[in-house]
Amino acid sequence: MLQTSANLAWLIALPLFSSAILLLIGKRANSWGHVMACIVSASTFTIGLVEFFAMQSRSAENRAVTQKLFTWISVGSLNVDAALLLDQLSICFVLLITGVGTLIHIYSIAYMSLDLDRRRFFAYLNLFIAAMLLLVLGDSYLNLYVGWEGVGLASYLLIGFWNQKPAYATAAKKAFVANRVGDAGLSLAIMIAFATFGDVSFSGIKEQTELASTTQLTAIGLMLLLAACGKSAQFPLQSWLGDAMAGPTPVSALIHAATMVTAGVYLITRSNFIFDAAPTAQLMVVIVGGITLLFGAIIGTAKDDIKKALAASTMSQIGYMILATGLGPIGYAFAIMHLLTHGFFKASMFLGAGSVMHGMKDEVNMRRYGGIGKFMPITALTFGLAYLAIIGVPPFAGFYSKDKIIETAFNAGGSKGLLLGITTLLGAMITAFYMTRVVLLTFFGNERWGHKDEPAESPALMLIPIGLLSVGSVVSGFFLARGEALVHWLEPVVNPLKEHHSGEFLSPIIVSLLTLTAVIIGISIAVNKYRSAQADLAPEKVSILTTAARKDLFQDSINEAAFMRPGQSLVGRLLKIDYLVIDGLVRAVGSVSLTAANKLRTLQNGYVRSYALMMVIGALALIAVIWSVTA
């Protein structure tokens, strides 16, 4: 029997109410809204910590706690409670969401200080926190789904925060629609799960997994994967993430790097009992992750917009995580480890990018940066630490988490393992290349910004959160990996030790050496290419591959050709068919009867509308006639 906790609902209720208050009160809250939002976010972090320490003090099998709130939907055999579950997996997310979330709230006070709609911004941020916490705390797929679409809504509102610019509004819509494709997958997964198990709760399905056929589990798994692809910007639903950078930079850091986009990883890890028993679905997970990690990395090499370069990197890093979840059971723990370290270093980098933009009058083109390190030393230093973390230099965080994934990939066995290992290794090399490129173009080299005033370092309110995150980028990996802390912590949820260390193909040391070599190659190429003075315009004569990468490997063109234009022409044709054929038939029938009616008109009083009464009366008369005939 699981223990209960009365605190869990507050995690969601506090930010939800705060958000509602900020939206309903309106302008009157302008002066204090952001402060309240920060306090609320910090309170959720505090509750998270309290729960975490309480959890630690209990034995491993007693750590999970639940809270049933009320009966939500109950029809026939379908019973869904609004109920929350906090276990070893969800606490990782709770701390990440509320911890990084609070830092980003604080950062935003300064970053958004000149924006007239700052209060609304904070309302959306609180809404996001509430929805994301519901996503990771829901005890059934249907509760998760509410949070799942809730974060989609918050993401939509925040991407389109400056929707006066039509392109930004379009980006928001694109994100929502791409996510909805994934959401449809989640819907279907829930439907199949209910038809199969008669239950939609995690525990209820987990208990019965062994009774289901592989086909049923594979179907559920593939639909969950589709959902993960939408939310986590994985191939083939990845195209929205780059455009999502239209949102204010703190949003990119929180939602589109550290937390929301990793929800797919959470979903697959949470559903480990399904994927472990559905090898085909698991293989698809690995393939999707592998494709996306290279896809994102390749795009990242050619982006000049610093936020889009980081977004491509996020896509690629989540590719690593997804790939790892496909290599469960041990893979889940490593996916979560990379997710947590990534949360630190990617959020740190995005906030650093925001700091640079702050100093550079909102310029995002790295071709117009250069030599900024001199003027913004703290930003440069913190960005540098996060950089070392992402490319995986020991002992920074990414070294621990990424190496584990590469190692697991190699050890997946046979040619599959070799292929996956090489893919992840290649990804590490490209990551080192594009991140070095970002650092060099931004902080080193010749000054290319053109305007006279030199960029000034950002205020402390922005630098402190960045600083704390970069501390996380340095040490988090060590602490999570030490004595396999995270692996053991997650054991009761994902059973990571079930197949651990079986059939080791390459030892950890070899993998680390291989990875380091790949990283050094990546760095060297970048240094070699970008150490000289750069022009402030992107070179036009470039290889086909560069052109392709700049155009996001034609993802938008393909989507337009495959879905948008056929869809539009279908709509156009349906509009014509509806008018000409379906309604045309009705009008033809109608005009025949109207003509007849017109001829009869003289018999009656000449008003068309009186037909209504006439026909009702006529109908009644008809009954009387039939009655008298049959009686």
Add this chain to the structure above:
Amino acid sequence: MSLLTVIGVLPLIGAIILAVVPSKNSELIKKFALGVTLIVAVISILLATGFDKADTKMQYVQSNSWISSFNINYAVGIDGISLVLILLATILLPIVVLATWNESDSGRWGVKSFYVLILALETLMIGVFAATDLFLFYVFFEAMLIPIYFLIGGYGSGNRSAAAIKFLLYSLFGGLLMLASIIGIYVISGNQIGATFDLAQLAILEIDNQTENFLFLGFFIAFAIKAPLWPFHTWLPDAAKSATPGTSVLLLGVLDKVGTYGMIRFCIELFPDASKTFTPLIITLAVISIIYGAFMAIGQSDIKGLIAFTSISHFGFITMGIFAMTSQGMSGANLYMVNHGFSTAALFLIAGWMMARRGSSTISDFGGLQRVTPVMAWTFFIAGMSGLALPGLSSFVSEFLVLVGTYTRYPVAAVIGTLGIVLAALYILIPVQKALQGPTTPGNENLKDLNIREKIAIAPVILVIVIMGFYPKPVLDVINPTSAQVVTNAGFTDPLAQVSK
């Protein structure tokens, strides 16, 4: 006299008083109409509190002989399904009256006639859901056309006369088919158990298959026109475009529900075998409606046309849920009727205010309203989110129930239907972007935000949408027993989970 009769008759008395008292004070007339509809709403809530949820039999029954030579009775009564629809009607009416305060000012026949028609319509709407005598139902069903016809033709806009006539003729055509079936079943009852129009007795008749199929079709086509289901839908966009926003709310929010209600109450309860025979066809039409309505909605440039086509898509969901013949599908469909009523009301009322301010119903004439009229824009956005069934808002629960209830019996239909939720994102977000976001379109800079009357009118609707999203239990508790009963009576049991513990 049953309380049901009281709330049914009250609006009619109000209408008669309005008609005979010679007052030209239009403010007073409006306040009187608001008062009557409010009283009816309050009494109907009392009615609901006295309703025994667990009992699946008709409650608040009353039966008086009306035309004894034909054994026609004034027989009324409600079960869970009809109760929530009556509540939908009686709660929406005062909201519509308040929300569309100035809608009738420029009408052809003046303010007074408008409210006489509205009040008369309320009586008919209550009657049509309360009737347990087939003939009485038919009278209400046909008589409803008259006030709606005059409301569109006399107070609408654009090509209102043509739209009104199209609506009327199309509906009458369906009504006549139904009439033929009614006479048919009446005659059969005369041969078997003594001629009757009593629903409970008609349900136990033994009808041979072919006859049952014909009788079923007579009812079904009438209801498919009313609901409307593809391909009988083309009158709806025309009517919705021409009607005033308030009339459209009543038309799409309540009157169209008579179609889906009728499918349950008459098609399935009277003709279970024929229902089974035609289910594949009906599910197909429902799925087509979902997808077709959604695509057509995406292509609309007129905001009223847009809402009309989204409704066609939603009626597809409702019909699919009904004929899935599972408790989740049936309950989901019933809940969907209520939820669709409220979210369509929100969409149409706010769209009406937008149109009245801008003098146009073309979506692209708006733009950047979020900056100019934030409250109006936000309420429209929330209504839109309910339209795309965002979890946390009411429509999600019903849409999910319909889909999951359909999946357990007809997985292919449910999978195709799920495509509808992707298209819904498009048909809502495209107009949201055009109308609410982006730079303010020239000419819109000075639009006024919602006034206090409009805020009071829309607040309860938004509140219902939010509360029913998180806590639909009170309504589901009313709907569930009756819905389960309908499924059982039709000879179906829920498919079992494929694995069992």
